[in-house]
Amino acid sequence: MKLFGRRKQQTFQAQHAGLSLRTADDKELSYFPPAIVSNVRHMVTEQVYGGGLPARVAMLAALHGEGVTYTSLAFGLTLAHDIAIDVCIVELNWWQSEFGRMIGNPEAPGLAAVVAGDASFDEVLIKTNLPNLTLMPAGFLPAERRHNIARSGVLRETIEHLSQRYDHLILDLPAMLATSDALALSSLAEACCIVVRQGITRTASVKQVLEYVKEQQVLGIILNQSSFSAPRWLLNLIPQG
Numbered sequence: 001m002k003l004f005g006r007r008k009q010q011t012f013q014a015q016h017a018g019l020s021l022r023t024a025d026d027k028e029l030s031y032f033p034p035a036i037v038s039n040v041r042h043m044v045t046e047q048v049y050g051g052g053l054p055a056r057v058a059m060l061a062a063l064h065g066e067g068v069t070y071t072s073l074a075f076g077l078t079l080a081h082d083i084a085i086d087v088c089i090v091e092l093n094w095w096q097s098e099f100g101r102m103i104g105n106p107e108a109p110g111l112a113a114v115v116a117g118d119a120s121f122d123e124v125l126i127k128t129n130l131p132n133l134t135l136m137p138a139g140f141l142p143a144e145r146r147h148n149i150a151r152s153g154v155l156r157e158t159i160e161h162l163s164q165r166y167d168h169l170i171l172d173l174p175a176m177l178a179t180s181d182a183l184a185l186s187s188l189a190e191a192c193c194i195v196v197r198q199g200i201t202r203t204a205s206v207k208q209v210l211e212y213v214k215e216q217q218v219l220g221i222i223l224n225q226s227s228f229s230a231p232r233w234l235l236n237l238i239p240q241g
Contacts (some may be wrong), residue, residue: 024127058189062205066197067224072172080133085167091138099137110139150181191217
């Protein structure tokens with residue numbers, strides 16, 4: 001009975017542990033506590049086994065600072081950790097790039113260099129300590145080129161080529177109400193999740209974002225800095241059917 005109890009406790013601890021995102025050389029980039037992992041795991045499991053998770057999922061929000069990058073990393077890490085599939089988290093936010101800063105190299109080349117033809121995927125992708133999880137930083141893109149690139153065929157083609165290398169792409173997008181380019185970028189995804197920061201985001205802003213992406217499949221609304229379970233008033237905003 002003691003042995004059974006110990007195994008049961010170990011299983012419980014494994015299922016309720018936090019997750020650490022690390023580079024291939026074991027540098028910690030971000031840590032996600034048990035409560036976050038548990039809620040993300042529930043959402044990932046529901047999507048994967050409840051009808052199939054789309055190959056390209058965009059994480060987006062109404063405003064800056066709502067936790068889109070954090071949520072993208074948590075979602076992609078949990079997906080790769082729990083299921084034997086290849087995942088790439090793609091940063092498409094040239095306005096507030098975080099991946100380069102996280103790895104200690106803000107000037108790191110990324111997707112922008114691939115789109116420009118100056119680098120290959122293998123030269124800019126960041127490997128993690130999970131063999132099936134990779135990060136694609138946005139890289140530097142001059143402000144005057146962002147509008148054209150966001151709507152370009154070359155970016156769409158680049159994302160299509162990247163999709164051929166991975167089972168799932170998690171796209172980290174800029175704030176929807178901060179730039180019209182975000183709407184163009186969201187069209188690169190097959191579905192989206194909307195990140196809402198509790199106590200900050202106004203209902204009107206959420207409704208506006210939902211109107212922008214009404215042609216897309218909305219997988220859910222993620223309530224950040226509290227729980228990954230949205231209250232009923234938020235769920236009721238998502239079109240049914």
